[in-house]
Amino acid sequence: MSSPALHLAVEIDGDGAHLAAWRRAAHSPDELLTPRRVSRVAAVAENAGFTLITLDDGVLPPGAAPNPVGRIGAVERAAFVAASTSTIGIAPVVPVTYAEPFHVSSQLASLDHISAGRAGWVVTEEERPEAARAWGRPPVDGADARARESRDGVEVARALWDSWEDDAVIRSVATSRYLDRERLHYIDFTGDTYAVKGPAIVPRPPQGQLVVLGRPDQVPAAQLDVALVGGRDLGSVSAAAAAAAAAGTPRVFAEVEVALDTPDATATERVADLERHAPWRDRGRLRHIGSADQLVSLLAELSYHVDGVRLHPLVLDEDLSVLSGLVVPTLSARRLVARPLPGTSLRSTLGLARPANRFTAAAPAATGTATATATAATTQEDVR
Amino acid sequence: MTRTDPLDVPRPHAQLHFGVFFQGVNHWTIWSAPDSGSQIDPASFRRVAQTAERGLFDAFFLGEGLRLREVDGRIHDLDVAGRPDAITQLSALAAVTRRIGLVSTSNSTFNEPADLARRLSGLDLLSEGRAGWNVVTTDNAWTGANFRRGGYLDHADRYRRAEEFLTVARALWDGWEDGAISDSPGAREWSTPGAVRQVRHRGTQFDVALAPTLPRSAQGHPVIFQAGDSGEGRDFAARNADVIFSAHGNDFDDALAFAEDLRTRLRAVGRPDDDLRILPGTEIIIGATEEEAQEKKRWIRLQQVTPATALGIAGLLWGIDLSDRDADGPLPEEDPVVAENDGSFGARRIADPRAVVAEWRAKAEAHGWSLRETVIALGPQRGHVGTRSGLADKFAHFVRHGAIDGFNVTPYLIPDGLDDIVDLLVPELQERGLYRTDYTGTTLRDHLGLREPLTHRSAPDHRQAG
Numbered sequence: 001m002s003s004p005a006l007h008l009a010v011e012i013d014g015d016g017a018h019l020a021a022w023r024r025a026a027h028s029p030d031e032l033l034t035p036r037r038v039s040r041v042a043a044v045a046e047n048a049g050f051t052l053i054t055l056d057d058g059v060l061p062p063g064a065a066p067n068p069v070g071r072i073g074a075v076e077r078a079a080f081v082a083a084s085t086s087t088i089g090i091a092p093v094v095p096v097t098y099a100e101p102f103h104v105s106s107q108l109a110s111l112d113h114i115s116a117g118r119a120g121w122v123v124t125e126e127e128r129p130e131a132a133r134a135w136g137r138p139p140v141d142g143a144d145a146r147a148r149e150s151r152d153g154v155e156v157a158r159a160l161w162d163s164w165e166d167d168a169v170i171r172s173v174a175t176s177r178y179l180d181r182e183r184l185h186y187i188d189f190t191g192d193t194y195a196v197k198g199p200a201i202v203p204r205p206p207q208g209q210l211v212v213l214g215r216p217d218q219v220p221a222a223q224l225d226v227a228l229v230g231g232r233d234l235g236s237v238s239a240a241a242a243a244a245a246a247a248g249t250p251r252v253f254a255e256v257e258v259a260l261d262t263p264d265a266t267a268t269e270r271v272a273d274l275e276r277h278a279p280w281r282d283r284g285r286l287r288h289i290g291s292a293d294q295l296v297s298l299l300a301e302l303s304y305h306v307d308g309v310r311l312h313p314l315v316l317d318e319d320l321s322v323l324s325g326l327v328v329p330t331l332s333a334r335r336l337v338a339r340p341l342p343g344t345s346l347r348s349t350l351g352l353a354r355p356a357n358r359f360t361a362a363a364p365a366a367t368g369t370a371t372a373t374a375t376a377a378t379t380q381e382d383v384r
Numbered sequence: 385m386t387r388t389d390p391l392d393v394p395r396p397h398a399q400l401h402f403g404v405f406f407q408g409v410n411h412w413t414i415w416s417a418p419d420s421g422s423q424i425d426p427a428s429f430r431r432v433a434q435t436a437e438r439g440l441f442d443a444f445f446l447g448e449g450l451r452l453r454e455v456d457g458r459i460h461d462l463d464v465a466g467r468p469d470a471i472t473q474l475s476a477l478a479a480v481t482r483r484i485g486l487v488s489t490s491n492s493t494f495n496e497p498a499d500l501a502r503r504l505s506g507l508d509l510l511s512e513g514r515a516g517w518n519v520v521t522t523d524n525a526w527t528g529a530n531f532r533r534g535g536y537l538d539h540a541d542r543y544r545r546a547e548e549f550l551t552v553a554r555a556l557w558d559g560w561e562d563g564a565i566s567d568s569p570g571a572r573e574w575s576t577p578g579a580v581r582q583v584r585h586r587g588t589q590f591d592v593a594l595a596p597t598l599p600r601s602a603q604g605h606p607v608i609f610q611a612g613d614s615g616e617g618r619d620f621a622a623r624n625a626d627v628i629f630s631a632h633g634n635d636f637d638d639a640l641a642f643a644e645d646l647r648t649r650l651r652a653v654g655r656p657d658d659d660l661r662i663l664p665g666t667e668i669i670i671g672a673t674e675e676e677a678q679e680k681k682r683w684i685r686l687q688q689v690t691p692a693t694a695l696g697i698a699g700l701l702w703g704i705d706l707s708d709r710d711a712d713g714p715l716p717e718e719d720p721v722v723a724e725n726d727g728s729f730g731a732r733r734i735a736d737p738r739a740v741v742a743e744w745r746a747k748a749e750a751h752g753w754s755l756r757e758t759v760i761a762l763g764p765q766r767g768h769v770g771t772r773s774g775l776a777d778k779f780a781h782f783v784r785h786g787a788i789d790g791f792n793v794t795p796y797l798i799p800d801g802l803d804d805i806v807d808l809l810v811p812e813l814q815e816r817g818l819y820r821t822d823y824t825g826t827t828l829r830d831h832l833g834l835r836e837p838l839t840h841r842s843a844p845d846h847r848q849a850g
Contacts, residue, residue, distance in 0.1 A: 022574055029574045030565040033599065035510045039479065059498050061597050066573035069580055070565065071597050076475040076506035083426070083479035099499065102450070102530045103469070110468035114426045114476045134498040134594035169423075169466065173416045176692030179461040184452065197529035199452055199459070203424050203466040 005338050006299055007308030007350060008049070008328065009089075009253060012041045013056035013074075016319065017257055017312035019067045020277040024270065026317040033070050035080065041316060042081040045088060048324030049332065049339040051349055052089035053081070054122050054213075054310060059098070059134045067278070075107045082115035087339075089346035091120030091213060096153025097146055098126060098135040102196055105157035112205035117345030119205070121157075122228070123150055123214035147218055152191035154212060154223045159187040161209050162357045163199035185359040207347045208354045213253070216240070221247035225352055228310060230255050230284045237286055238305035251307040251350055255285040256299075259314035260292055260322040267291070270314060285312070292326035299327075300336055307350070393784040400783050400818050401790030401832060402810075403443035403487070403663055404436040404802055408467035409453065411697075412667065414687040414796050415464050421799045423464050426476060431799035433477045436484055439806030440820050442831040443485035443516060444477065445609075445629075445792055446470040450494055451527045454728045455696065456705060462693050471503045478511035485828030487516030487609055492546040493523060494531045498594050501553035504606045505598040513602030513827030518609035518629060519620075521546045524727025541589075543612075543620050548589040550608070550624050554839050555583045557605045559596030603827035605837035622649035625660060626834050629792050633664020634766055639787035661789040661832050667767030668793055670804045674771060681769045684796050685760045694756035697763050701737055701744075711756040715741075715748050776812040783818065 015021040015032065022029055031037050045053045056062070057074035074092030082090055090111070094104050112119035125146040126132075132139035140149055165183035172180075187198035212219075213226040221227070227244035229252055231237035241252040257280075259267040267289045271280060288295050302309060313319030331337040340349040347354060407413055408423055421428050433444045448470050453460040470488035477486055486507060490500055508515035521542035522528075525535025537545060564579035584593045610617065610625035613632075621628045632642035639662075647657035669684060671677025689697070691711035699706040703721035720737035734740060748758045768775055782788045795801025813819035825831060835841065 025569075028567050028569045029571055030567045033509055033565070035478065035512065038510065059502070059594070061595050065575060065577060068574045069595065069597065070560075070575075070599060072506040072509055073503050075472055076503060076510060079472045079475035080479045080510045083430075083476040100494065100531055103495070106469040107472045110472040113424055113468055114473065116426070130594070134592060135496055136498070136590050136592040137496075164466065171415055171420075176690040177461045178415050178464055179459065179466075181459040181461045184459050194532040195529070195534070196531070197451070201449060201452060201466070202468055 006303045006306070006331070006336055007051040007251075007253070008331075008337055009052035009054060009091075009308060009310040010045055010050050010320070010323070011054045011056060011310060011312045012045060012316060012320075013093075014062055014068055014071065015317070016315040018271075018274045018278070018280050018314050019063050020274045021315045022068055023274065023277060024315045024318060029068070032068060033072055038072070038077050038080060039084050041320070042085055042088070042090075044320055044324060046085045048320070048328050049337070050088055050328070051308065051340050052091055052120060052310075052346065054091045054120075055093060057093045058095060058124070058126055059131050060126070060128060075111060078111055078119070079114050082111060082118065087118075087342045087344075089118045089120055089211070089340065089349065090115055091122050091211065093122040093124050095124045095126045095150075096157075097140050097149045098131060098137050099153070101153040101156035102160065104153065105160040105200060106202050108157065108210050109161055109200065109202040109205045112207055112210050113202070116343075117206035117347070119207070120211035120213055120226075120346055123154055123212060123219050125150060125218055148192055150214070150219050151223065152189075152193070154214075154219060155191070156187070156189050156196045158209060158212075158223070159189055159358070160196075160198055160200040161205055162359055163187050164202075164204040165357055165360055166204055166208070168203065204357070207345050208357065209347075211346050211350060211352065216244045216247065216249065221249045224249045225347075226251040226253050226308070226350070228253050228255055229306070231286060232284060233286070234301065234305070237302070241306045250352055253308040253310050254302055254306045255283075255312065256302075256309045257283075257285050257287040257312045257314070258295060258319055258323070259289045260295060260319050260327075261290065262318050262322055267314075270318065274314070280314070292322055292330070295327055296330045296334075296336075299331060300334070303336055394786045395784050397817075398783045398786070398789070399820060400779055400813055401661065401663060402436070402439065402441040402805075403445050403485075403790070403792040404432060404441055405445045405447065405665060405792045405794045406432050406798065407447055407464075407794050409447065409449055409463060409465055411463045411688050411693045412794055412796060413464045413798060414684065416687055416690075417797060419797060419800055421797075423798060424466055424468060426473075428799040429468075429473055429477060430480050432795065432802060433481050433484060435799075435802045435806055437481050439802065439810045440823060441484055442790070443487050443792075443828060444474070444481075445487040445516075445518070446473060446489060448489040448491060448520065450491060450522065451530055451728075455699070460696075462690070462696055471507055474515070475507050475510055478507065478514065483514070483823045483826065483831075485514045485516055485607065485831060486511055487518055487607070487828075489518040489520055489611075491520050491522055492549040493521055493537050493542060494527065494533075495549075497549055497552035497556065497590060498592060500549075501556045502597060504553070505557060505601070508601035508603065508606050509598060513829070515601070516607040516609055516627070516828055518611055519546055519550065519625070520611060522727070526727040543616050545589045547620060547624065548587045551587075552583065552585045552590055552592065554605060554837070555585065556594075556596040557600060557837075558839055559583055560599040562600060564599055601827075603829040604840055607828045607832065607834065618646060618649055621660065622646060622653050622655065624838070626829075627661040627663055627832065630662055630664045633666045633782075633788055633791060634768070636782060636785075636787055639664065639782060640785060643787050656835075659835065661834070663790050663792045664788055665766070666791045666793060667796055668775065668791070668805055668809065669767060669769040669796075670772055670775065670808055671769075672771065674774065677769045677771060681767075688796065689756060689760050689763070691756055694759040694763075697759050698755055701734055701740060703737060709755070712754045715745055715755050715758060772808045772812040775809060776816055776818065779813065780816055780818050
């Protein structure tokens, strides 16, 4: 990696990365699903200087009794948070295994308008058969089928974001025309399981294309701006990162689960306390259980292998304060992270160029399907 | 209008309710004026919503169209277009408003209950009980071309699907008992065992099984709006809706007849006949004098009905492309052509175009009107024009006689188009005791004076609306 400065993302869903995190939360359970809670956590992350928050989601409950079974939709939370923050990037998790790509594209484009270009999208899969029954659809069975739905969904969303050229609204009094219809494009997408006509009903997002994040084993490299890579140790993380970069994904973030020492208890004690209720599920990610200083050293080491990390704090109310009070300031002092600047798009913060519009780029030819032109657009992105 | 004893009317104490409809499509929104603002910048939405809240409006309302409008297979380019997703935009507005209701128009044909009911619930929780859902239906394949299933639904089934959709949505909204989540930091269980019920529904439209993921909000369910005007649409509203967003708000007799019709339908399904709020869509133009108001209206109409728009509206009536004609010249000599309705904007919606054209010809000839003048005078009409006191008297008559409960106002300018109404008309209405002087509740259901959600009542319910 060219620069050792890391981008810091943090996942802020629920009460933390552990199913039983709610037991150590600084609030009563019934405060979780309130607007105050949603905006407070986002404000802490923004003030701490994180580049990005992500918000996990899915059609199924986040867990089962005795743990939390409720969750407000990630896009709704993201939009709510966007209106009360000014700097931090905001990326909801939105699986397209069953969802309508046309709706998802509209929602995310709207989020980018609302946040003035701070929006991202974490693409995940709905794996469980219960999701199909909730949606009332035949199950999308197997990793290949799920990957197909993600690939097509991302392709449709990206094509729709380009379906309005930036200057499609012309307000020409002389010709009585609000739109220049030559600058609006049918995407005419046809995939394996469905087709989408277009154009979008939302004008092109301020960033042109939102920042798309996902796992390289689930989403094609060319469709991702940021690959989220796992790996239980530094060796596997750096191998996965190198593979993602070689595949052409412009940025790579490592997934890191963290439990930190707090003034009240050591990280080990805190994990042990929660493990009395449930094991901390192993997702094959790097995991740090220890002091803030040790985490700083780990992140410094990681900065040679990845562009950023996405932190998954054990308990938000405990670990986020240590992260914002100790970890981020130390990293900042050592110039290992850069704070995002107000008024800067997420894309700019990540050093990604605003992509050319595939339809503008393809204009002279005036033919070619969305699928064919997509590759050209993503290639331009790769050039950075 | 004749002045009557203010107490000698059917509803002497009835108050007017206002919503604001940030429309984002069609020619009523002027885009060419110096103060015509952005249709997508979040600041425009914030400004309109906050102005409405300053004016103690009940609701901020967003529409939806799931495909860009077309005429003759080409994208309609004359009007404002390009809007944010409604629930996403409203979730953002929930953070910058405190009291006003936030109503999303969302389609029951191209959504699924698990997703849409949850999104509405999320908005309802984030706004602490201020969400509304305007239920709309579509059946055409033209819109379906943007969705996985395509145009799958028969026209006859669109309300059947909407009604079954609502049944599933309400089951999801009722899936959590009140107080299901523990309020104690040291609780052994996050939620009370058994307090969250699985929803299983198998019907002609939906076969789903799922666990609802959200508790009820402060208002129980999002407030249900309905906008269809057909007999089927009215019956749907009578069975399911809390508010009807009607097209009957210009003429008093027409408005009253519509209201009476709805009350009859409400009684027929066993609901109290004051159970539904009637909020026609309208435009309100205010002048210091009657003449000034009329002059303002003329200016507004000329901005709205540009020469190209006049040719477009006439083209829809005639069923032929008139875009190369002279809007300032006479009416086309051809007879109208009857075309098929495919659902696109350009498709015919006029029942008997020949009769309408004949009427237009007769009046244009009598007044010496050009095509554009004819469209302005006889084309789509709506709105109330007058001085603030004249309008207040008129609205008092409408509301106290039970013809309407208020208006869903479409500003002709974004984002400043509500200022006159809030600064001039609202105080005039307040002086007459016709409008609230403060919000008395916190939820949209409170503002509208509605009873509990329909599934929460012990039948029969004869309680008075609050």
